[in-house]
Amino acid sequence: MLRMDRASRPHAALAQPTRTRLFDLLGELRRCAGTNELAGRLGLHPNGVRVHLEVLLDAGLVVRDRARQARGRPRDMWSIAPDAQPGDRLDAYTDLARWLAAAITPDGRGLRELESSGRALGRQLAPNAVTGPPEAIMHTVLAALGFQPRRELDASGTLTYRLCNCPYREVAREHQDIVCTLHRGITRGLLDVIDPTTTLAAFQPTEPDTAGCLITLRGGLADSAHSVP
Numbered sequence: 127m128l129r130m131d132r133a134s135r136p137h138a139a140l141a142q143p144t145r146t147r148l149f150d151l152l153g154e155l156r157r158c159a160g161t162n163e164l165a166g167r168l169g170l171h172p173n174g175v176r177v178h179l180e181v182l183l184d185a186g187l188v189v190r191d192r193a194r195q196a197r198g199r200p201r202d203m204w205s206i207a208p209d210a211q212p213g214d215r216l217d218a219y220t221d222l223a224r225w226l227a228a229a230i231t232p233d234g235r236g237l238r239e240l241e242s243s244g245r246a247l248g249r250q251l252a253p254n255a256v257t258g259p260p261e262a263i264m265h266t267v268l269a270a271l272g273f274q275p276r277r278e279l280d281a282s283g284t285l286t287y288r289l290c291n292c293p294y295r296e297v298a299r300e301h302q303d304i305v306c307t308l309h310r311g312i313t314r315g316l317l318d319v320i321d322p323t324t325t326l327a328a329f330q331p332t333e334p335d336t337a338g339c340l341i342t343l344r345g346g347l348a349d350s351a352h353s354v355p
Contacts, residue, residue: 139185158203227301241311248315260321285348298334306331
């Protein structure tokens, strides 16, 4: 089985095209997926896909959960690792995002319309089938989008996600108000689909290179996170 030093840079694992396709597919799905499903979507044999997933796992780019089945061994379920930071492989998209951000007028009306557009986008980014604990789904989506989320629970009953990576840092350095407004809208849209009973209590941006932005929630997701032993 292929293995690489855990300290190796993630882009070394993604240098192989099939592994890049697997990683991108998990990012697009924004949920856990089994080996057979991933193989079917890519038109590949599950055994070969399993080997590539093990390499991504060893590089810290994906995580594996074991789903119990009525019969047979538990099934491997894969998702983007919360700490995944594959590096900048999308220079053209970064440039495009920067140009679009520069074209938006950052006045009050423009930002309100941008947040509304972000909210609609967030609804589209949410998984089509919301199955399983909603808080786990929200955490998985944030991880798949590249934010490296960390859960923080407060005695007052809130749930805060500390986002330890800004995947939009290249654009945010120049247009942070625009990028963060869009992201706030996306967060609201995700909540609309994943758990409408949850309220976005606070959205606190920080400097994009150091990251650490805070998404503070009250209601459904926060209550479920606090109920876990």
